[in-house]
Amino acid sequence: MTPAPFRSDALQALIGIGMGHAADALSDLAACPVALGVPAVARGGSGPELLMRLGGQEDVAVVSQGFAGRLHGTAMLVMPCTGAARLVALLLHAEADGLDTETRTVLTEVGNIVLNGLLGMTVNTRGQHTAIHLPAYHEGSVRALANGLPPDHRAGIGVPLDVTIGAEVIAGQMVMVTTPDTLAAILADAGVEV
Amino acid sequence: MRTDTCLLDPVPWGCCVADENGVIRHWNQRLVQWTGLPPARVLGKTLFSLFPRLDERRVRRRILATAATGAPAHFSPVLLPQFFPAQGAQAQVQQATVVRTRTEGDGGAELLITVADVTEYAERAARYRSLKDLAAAEAAQRHMVEQALRQSETMLKDVLDAIPVRVFWKDTDSRYLGCNDHFARDAGLDSPGRIVGLSDDDLIWAHHADRYREDDRRVMSGATRRVDVEEPSQRSDGGRWLQTTKVPLTGPDGAVTGVLGCYADITERRRAQTEREQLIAELSELRQRLEIEVVTDPLSGALNRRGMNAELHRAVAAFGRWRNPFAVVLADMDHFKRVNDTHGHEAGDLLIRGVADTLRLACRETDIVARWGGEEFLLLLPATQAAGAGHLMERLRVAVENARWPFQGRDLGVTVSLGAACFDAEDGDLEAIIQAADQALYEAKAAGRNRWVVKSPGGEAAPAPPWQVVDAC
Known part of the structure; x- marks a missing residue:
């Protein structure tokens, strides 16, 4: 099933605000301007389908943060490993040399900042009690990642993310996978026409 | 639920509990051990006033954001190696997380800051990175060497095959x-x-x-x-x-x-070598043939005048070295003009060839016969003096007289007149001896032909020896 664009751009605007906060934090962190662009927001039929949209044979680096409470699901920042390594190198002003222990901890922190921006504008609105978990990092194929999702996470949101540092743009994807009820609640809270 | 702070003391992590403004409420034993700061010095004070690094914008705003939104914050040891400044070898590298715990009752929020000592982990990672860099460098160098070797092998193979x-x-x-x-x-x-x-x-x-x-x-x-x-x-x-x-x-x-x-x-x-050898042989043969042709009279097959002159000069040289005397005989066919006039030049040529062959067959193996000109022959008789020359001339004369050559149904015959002179003195002159032989021939002709005369270079007046008038027939 091909994800369909939302008729309203309200959710995209909310996520854009969250990414603005995250970009400020990343700029402080890197001591250089970092911009986070969200060109579109798409809704898929299921979490695995949203992930499989990423396609490609290359392994991906994933930072995920679960959330639980009235709303529950998992938010992920997914990037090809080469792009992820390049992103860290740009933030540290160093040469890209693949992913290693240090790179992964930095990527975890970056993912934490970005996903906090996403979750802060989606699941953590109106003062509702939603616990957000600590970030976790893993690598693997998109297929393996999709297969590891809980079976009831049949709905989700796909958010392309362009990280701009200097003249370079690193492409990634934010994916939130959840239950249909949670997705409906998130969209309702955001005032999105469905 | 307020954090049960007594549970935080025995854990192996540094744990700090602060309120939503960063005022420290609990400071566990591990943090005391790492920072050297007892609880009395930190409790009631804010994180940001005690630790300047935490007051930096990039850290402070995230801690406060956690307090405000409940979204946890993860601090990488790469970007912030020490969340709380540590003394001694422990906790030199720290990984920190900040989460919000909401209290019951007053509705306030608390921040639980957990700090893990990842020093050994970081050192191991650094060693691993160093080893990885070393291995990568070695691999790159090995790759270069292997590539150079492959190129070299490929080039060698290309050369060998080309x-x-x-x-x-x-x-x-x-x-x-x-x-x-x-x-x-x-x-x-x-x-x-x-x-x-x-x-x-x-x-x-x-x-x-x-x-x-x-x-x-x-x-x-x-x-x-x-x-x-x-x-x-x-x-x-x-x-x-x-x-x-x-x-x-x-x-x-x-x-x-x-x-x-x-x-x-x-x-x-090898083919070229064989061809070259064959060519050399052919050229050698051709040269020999040319050398023979140069000194051979084509009609009679006898030596020509050039060839005989060379032989005469050799004979003179041999006399100078070994005192070998020699005789020269001039033989002229009698009435040859009559043969030509009667039977034609073809008959004349036949007789010239026939007389030449007869002279060659009749003289000794070492004697040399040449066609001296027209119907005249010159013979060089090595190691021969006047007597020997006379004997040989008689044999030649008889041989020619008895010979017959068939021509157009008839047998043709001819006689020869011969004159000889001997060379047996150191001051001998080749031209003189030939003139003497010619003079002897003239005398033989004058005496009626079909006869021979031996003559000295000076004629009959010549002293004897060396020049003798032996006989005339």
Whole structure:
């Protein structure tokens, strides 16, 4: 099933605000301007389908943060490993040399900042009690990642993310996978026409 | 639920509880141990006033954001190596997380800051990175060396396969280690790789294997530094010729490790050599023929005047060295003009050839006959004095007189008149002796022809010896 664009751009605007906060934090962190662009927001039929949209044979680096409470699901920042390594190198002003222990901890922190921006504008609105978990990092194929999702996470949101540092743009994807009820609640809270 | 702070003391992590403004409410024993700050010095104070690094915008705003939104914050040890400044070797590298815990009752929020000591982990990662860099550098260098080696091997193979020479190399047991494409084809193999491990016994030239092994042994033993053999090709390819060269192969320590051989197709070279040899022989033969023709009278087959002059000068030189006397005889066919006028020039030519042959047959083996001009012949008689010359002239005269040559149904005959002179003095003159012989011939003609006269260079007045008038008939 091909994800369909939302008729309203309200959710995209909310996520854009969250990414603005995250970009400020990343700029402080890197001591250089970092911009986070969200060109579109798409809704898929299921979490695995949203992930499989990423396609490609290359392994991906994933930072995920679960959330639980009235709303529950998992938010992920997914990037090809080469792009992820390049992103860290740009933030540290160093040469890209693949992913290693240090790179992964930095990527975890970056993912934490970005996903906090996403979750802060989606699941953590109106003062509702939603616990957000600590970030976790893993690598693997998109297929393996999709297969590891809980079976009831049949709905989700796909958010392309362009990280701009200097003249370079690193492409990634934010994916939130959840239950249909949670997705409906998130969209309702955001005032999105469905 | 308020954090049960007593549970935080025994854990192996640094744990700090602060309110939503960063005022420290609990400071566990691990943090006391790491920072050297007792609870009394930190409780009631804010994180940001106690630790300047936490007051930096990039850290402070995230801690406060956690307090405000509940979204946890993860601090990488790469970007913030020490969340709380540590003393001593422990907790030099820290990984921190900040989460919000909401209290019951007053509805306030607390921040739980957890700090893990990842010093050893970081050091191990640094060592791993160092080893990885080293391995990567070594791998890169090895890759470069291997690439250079591959390029070198490829180039060597290209060269070996491009040159029109068959190349092979064997181990010390005369087993093949490799060869180029040309050699493999000659050996009846479809690729050079098939030859590895084979010996000459296994190839189409197996019947020569013993000889080839012996050549290998001689080269490898140092008995000879090089073996060069030219031999026909073992393939049925039209009688081609090959030249094989073998030299010893040596290792880095100088020890002989095998034998390197190559052979070239020298068929064309040998063919050219054969053609050159044939050409030289033909030229030599042609030269000999020309040399003979230059000194030979084409009609009679006898020496011509040029040839006889050379013989006369040799005879004079021999006399100067060994005192070998010689005689000169002039023979002239009698009434030859009459023969030509009666029977034509064809008959005249027949008689000239016939008389020349008769003179050659009648004189001795060492005597030399030349056609001196027209119907006149000159004979050089080595080691002959006047008496001997007289005897020989009589024999010649009789032989010609008795000879007949068939011509147009008739037998033609002719007589000759002969005059001789002898050369047996140091001051002898070749021209004079020929004039003397001519004078003798004239006298023989004058006396009625078909006779001979021996004359001295000075005529009848000449002293005797050396010049004698022996006889006239």
